[in-house]
Amino acid sequence: MCPRCGGLLVLEFADDGWFDGWCQLWRCVNCSHRTDPIMERNRQRNQAIAQLVADAEAHLQLCSRSVADVPR
Ligand SMILES: [Zn+2]
Numbered sequence: 001m002c003p004r005c006g007g008l009l010v011l012e013f014a015d016d017g018w019f020d021g022w023c024q025l026w027r028c029v030n031c032s033h034r035t036d037p038i039m040e041r042n043r044q045r046n047q048a049i050a051q052l053v054a055d056a057e058a059h060l061q062l063c064s065r066s067v068a069d070v071p072r
Contacts, residue, residue, distance in 0.1 A: 002028035002030060002031065002033050002035075003035065004028065004031055004033045005028065005030050005031045005032025005033065005035070006027050007028045007029060007031060007033075008028070008030065009026040009027065009028055009029075009035065010025075010026070010027055010028075011024060011026060012024070012025045012027040012034075012070075013025075024037055025037075026064070043055055
Protein backbone atom coordinates (compact mmCIF):
# COMPACT_ATOMS: atom_id res chain seq x y z
CA MET A 1 0.00 0.00 0.00
CA CYS A 2 1.14 3.49 -0.79
CA PRO A 3 2.37 5.27 2.36
CA ARG A 4 0.98 8.54 1.03
CA CYS A 5 -2.51 7.76 -0.31
CA GLY A 6 -3.03 4.05 0.46
CA GLY A 7 -3.20 3.21 -3.25
CA LEU A 8 -1.95 0.14 -5.06
CA LEU A 9 1.80 -0.21 -5.48
CA VAL A 10 3.34 -1.83 -8.56
CA LEU A 11 6.92 -3.01 -8.89
CA GLU A 12 8.95 -0.92 -11.28
CA PHE A 13 12.47 -1.37 -12.54
CA ALA A 14 14.19 1.95 -12.90
CA ASP A 15 17.58 3.05 -14.13
CA ASP A 16 17.83 6.55 -12.76
CA GLY A 17 21.60 6.74 -12.37
CA TRP A 18 21.52 6.64 -8.59
CA PHE A 19 22.93 3.15 -8.51
CA ASP A 20 24.92 1.04 -10.93
CA GLY A 21 22.48 -0.65 -13.28
CA TRP A 22 18.79 -0.84 -12.56
CA CYS A 23 17.09 -0.80 -9.23
CA GLN A 24 13.70 -1.84 -7.98
CA LEU A 25 11.10 0.70 -7.03
CA TRP A 26 7.53 0.49 -5.83
CA ARG A 27 5.36 2.97 -7.67
CA CYS A 28 1.84 3.96 -6.67
CA VAL A 29 -0.67 3.65 -9.54
CA ASN A 30 -2.82 6.25 -7.83
CA CYS A 31 -0.52 9.19 -7.05
CA SER A 32 2.76 8.01 -8.69
CA HIS A 33 4.52 8.15 -5.33
CA ARG A 34 7.72 6.10 -5.49
CA THR A 35 9.11 3.99 -2.68
CA ASP A 36 12.75 3.11 -2.82
CA PRO A 37 13.28 -0.16 -0.93
CA ILE A 38 16.80 0.85 0.09
CA MET A 39 15.68 4.22 1.40
CA GLU A 40 12.75 2.50 3.09
CA ARG A 41 15.13 0.06 4.79
CA ASN A 42 17.38 2.92 5.93
CA ARG A 43 14.37 4.77 7.31
CA GLN A 44 13.20 1.71 9.23
CA ARG A 45 16.73 1.19 10.60
CA ASN A 46 16.93 4.84 11.67
CA GLN A 47 13.57 4.47 13.42
CA ALA A 48 14.82 1.35 15.21
CA ILE A 49 17.96 3.21 16.34
CA ALA A 50 15.89 6.19 17.49
CA GLN A 51 13.67 3.79 19.46
CA LEU A 52 16.73 2.19 21.09
CA VAL A 53 18.08 5.61 22.06
CA ALA A 54 14.70 6.64 23.47
CA ASP A 55 14.50 3.42 25.48
CA ALA A 56 18.03 3.91 26.81
CA GLU A 57 17.27 7.50 27.82
CA ALA A 58 14.05 6.47 29.54
CA HIS A 59 15.95 3.75 31.38
CA LEU A 60 18.66 6.19 32.43
CA GLN A 61 16.06 8.63 33.76
CA LEU A 62 14.37 5.80 35.66
CA CYS A 63 17.69 4.68 37.16
CA SER A 64 18.83 8.18 38.16
CA ARG A 65 15.41 8.81 39.72
CA SER A 66 15.48 5.58 41.73
CA VAL A 67 19.03 6.36 42.84
CA ALA A 68 17.94 9.84 43.93
CA ASP A 69 14.97 8.33 45.83
CA VAL A 70 17.19 6.06 47.90
CA PRO A 71 17.54 7.61 51.37
CA ARG A 72 21.10 8.23 52.38
ZN1 LIG B 1 -0.18 6.87 -3.64
